[in-house]
Amino acid sequence: MSRFVAFRVGERPLALRIEDVLGFAREIKWCRLPFAPRGVVGIANWRGRICPLIDPGVFLDTISGGGPWVCACQGSAGPIAILVDSVMGIETGEITPVSQPPFIGIYGEGRLVLDAKEIERLCGI
Amino acid sequence: MLTDYLEEARNICQALDSASYRLSREPSALKEVMRLFHTLKGSSGFMGFDTITELCHLAEDRVSAMDKPPEGFAQFLRSLAGTLEEVMGEIESTGAELPSCKEKLRPFVEALSAEDYSVFLEAAGFEGSPGIRITPEKLDRILAFLGEAEATKNRLSRERSRLPRDLARAFHELELSMDALRDEIMGLRMVDMGRYLRRLGILVQEMADQLGKRVEMVALGSEIQVDKAVADGVMDAMVHLIRNALDHGIEPPQERERLGKPPAGRITIEITQEGNRVRIAVSDDGAGVDMEKLRAKAEEIYGKMELDEKALLSLLFTHGFTTKDKAGELSGRGVGLDVVKESVERMGGNVLMETARDQGTRVTLDLPLTLLVTPLAFLRIGNETFAIPLSSLVRVDWREDVEMVKVGERSFVKRPGGALPLVDGGKVLGGGEGGDMVITLRGGGGEFGLLVDEVLPEGSGVIRPLGSVGGKAFIGAIIGPDGTPILVLDPAFLSERAGGIV
Numbered sequence: 001m002s003r004f005v006a007f008r009v010g011e012r013p014l015a016l017r018i019e020d021v022l023g024f025a026r027e028i029k030w031c032r033l034p035f036a037p038r039g040v041v042g043i044a045n046w047r048g049r050i051c052p053l054i055d056p057g058v059f060l061d062t063i064s065g066g067g068p069w070v071c072a073c074q075g076s077a078g079p080i081a082i083l084v085d086s087v088m089g090i091e092t093g094e095i096t097p098v099s100q101p102p103f104i105g106i107y108g109e110g111r112l113v114l115d116a117k118e119i120e121r122l123c124g125i
Numbered sequence: 126m127l128t129d130y131l132e133e134a135r136n137i138c139q140a141l142d143s144a145s146y147r148l149s150r151e152p153s154a155l156k157e158v159m160r161l162f163h164t165l166k167g168s169s170g171f172m173g174f175d176t177i178t179e180l181c182h183l184a185e186d187r188v189s190a191m192d193k194p195p196e197g198f199a200q201f202l203r204s205l206a207g208t209l210e211e212v213m214g215e216i217e218s219t220g221a222e223l224p225s226c227k228e229k230l231r232p233f234v235e236a237l238s239a240e241d242y243s244v245f246l247e248a249a250g251f252e253g254s255p256g257i258r259i260t261p262e263k264l265d266r267i268l269a270f271l272g273e274a275e276a277t278k279n280r281l282s283r284e285r286s287r288l289p290r291d292l293a294r295a296f297h298e299l300e301l302s303m304d305a306l307r308d309e310i311m312g313l314r315m316v317d318m319g320r321y322l323r324r325l326g327i328l329v330q331e332m333a334d335q336l337g338k339r340v341e342m343v344a345l346g347s348e349i350q351v352d353k354a355v356a357d358g359v360m361d362a363m364v365h366l367i368r369n370a371l372d373h374g375i376e377p378p379q380e381r382e383r384l385g386k387p388p389a390g391r392i393t394i395e396i397t398q399e400g401n402r403v404r405i406a407v408s409d410d411g412a413g414v415d416m417e418k419l420r421a422k423a424e425e426i427y428g429k430m431e432l433d434e435k436a437l438l439s440l441l442f443t444h445g446f447t448t449k450d451k452a453g454e455l456s457g458r459g460v461g462l463d464v465v466k467e468s469v470e471r472m473g474g475n476v477l478m479e480t481a482r483d484q485g486t487r488v489t490l491d492l493p494l495t496l497l498v499t500p501l502a503f504l505r506i507g508n509e510t511f512a513i514p515l516s517s518l519v520r521v522d523w524r525e526d527v528e529m530v531k532v533g534e535r536s537f538v539k540r541p542g543g544a545l546p547l548v549d550g551g552k553v554l555g556g557g558e559g560g561d562m563v564i565t566l567r568g569g570g571g572e573f574g575l576l577v578d579e580v581l582p583e584g585s586g587v588i589r590p591l592g593s594v595g596g597k598a599f600i601g602a603i604i605g606p607d608g609t610p611i612l613v614l615d616p617a618f619l620s621e622r623a624g625g626i627v
Contacts (some may be wrong), residue, residue: 035596050601050610
């Protein structure tokens with residue numbers, strides 16, 4: 001059994017593998033980033049490290065509320081921060097792999113698991 | 126006399142180090158090593174430095190008997206060159222060959238006596254005495270935490286007046302400790318320029334050989350310590366300048382003799398420190414820039430212009446100026462100098478070129494000693510705050526005090542003797558159009574104006590890179606006093622938006 005952190009982006013329930021998650025914050029200091037790649041709304045201060053702040057709704061056919069939560073997860077070159085509308089908690093389940101980027105698998109009653117690095121790739125960073 | 130001795134000895138140390146890298150593929154370099162020890166032996170004997178004299182005598186003796194370098198000898202030579210440089214530093218401070226110098230040289234005398242250099246194989250890859258090694262990545266992580274702690278400290282310091290007296294005192298002690306911690310960590314990133322100069326010495330000889338030119342390199346200021354990021358960042362620029370000096374500056378030996386110059390050209394790299402700035406001057410005694418050809422080339426590209434020598438030379442640092450001259454007709458400089466300027470400016474530095482026909486060219490790079498804490502100017506554009514390296518800020522004017530003109534789609538600020546292209550900060554960065562202030566910035570090969578809403582008090586910060594997310598517009602970001610990231614604008618990018626120099 002694997003552990004996942006479940007949350008919502010807009011109305012859509014999603015999850016990340018717990019080992020990919022660095023933490024959640026309700027308020028995070030950030031600023032807009034002009035000329036940012038698609039999906040990147042700005043840069044944020046995650047515990048002293050500057051990281052991109054990403055709205056995953058852009059890639060998920062959903063309209064996100066733009067927070068108020070931020071989920072920091074491990075990207076390929078450092079942390080990335082993802083805007084999340086609500087946090088549902090930790091869940092366990094057996095993951096079934098799917099090849100449907102940016103998802104890497106599905107568990108429970110159809111909860112899709114995001115791949116943080118795939119989100120990065122979609123942003124072109 | 127001591128100064129002359131030290132200068133010669135240091136050059137010999139660098140030459141020994143340089144030769145050590147060539148030993149494996151050029152056994153003839155052994156002859157050069159023998160000659161270097163012989164020269165140092167003579168001058169050290171004259172100065173009365175007995176241990177160095179004995180060491181050089183022993184080394185000359187051993188090298189003269191070698192057909193090829195024995196195992197470990199190249200590492201031995203590098204280690205010896207480095208130690209001799211340290212010893213020269215001590216002699217410079219004390220004027221004498223103290224027992225500590227003898228102690229440092231003792232293992233080398235013993236190795237030469239026993240003709241066993243294997244112990245020096247272990248030292249390969251290490252610079253100086255072994256200790257705890259820390260990776261740059263780990264150091265950067267420590268710095269990230271320090272930056273965060275400093276931001277918190279700054280936030281607290283604004284509330285200092287509201288703190289009870291005992292807490293205010295404790296906070297003051299914390300501030301002092303943090304300052305000391307920052308200084309120590311900054312010290313960890315400092316490296317001797319000597320190791321970079323030694324690498325350049327090898328490159329100079331290799332490039333000179335390729336071009337069939339004779340040249341000697343003189344390096345001054347190898348003991349000056351610079352932030353590793355600055356030293357690494359400036360290395361490419363220095364290689365570029367040396368390549369230009371060799372390619373376009375130093376004449377072939379016959380030509381030099383015809384001009385009454387010594388057949389071997391000279392490239393001098395002089396590093397000096399002034400306060401928190403370091404100046405690296407790369408000069409040659411070659412042909413200098415042909416200003417008439419340069420003027421003709423400029424007029425061919427830009428049309429008839431009244432430009433003084435400084436403005437003409439600045440064209441050599443402009444992107445696209447030299448690439449149009451594919452045939453390489455300019456006898457002076459030019460190729461890739463825009464890259465040199467851009468990389469130096471990205472580090473908050475600037476470049477100055479001086480030249481004299483048939484006497485040579487000197488390019489001075491003026492850089493911050495460290496990139497850790499960069500002095501910054503803060504600007505408000507729309508509702509957002511941006512920073513810009515203070516070194517790129519030339520002047521600040523109220524909009525109503527300057528005359529602006531529009532030519533087609535481009536705007537300019539009138540200045541005595543010309544006009545500077547103007548960038549509307551709000552338009553470029555998305556903060557709305559217009560602004561009450563015009564700041565003049567230096568970057569991308571010239572000066573230009575930037576329209577902003579407000580110039581805020583100056584400050585400083587640790588610039589963190591943005592990686593691929595940042596694109597070309599920003600050097601990086603700092604964490605502001607309240608924890609919010611502040612983007613640091615790249616003057617070279619804004620200059621591009623201004624449409625280059627006018």
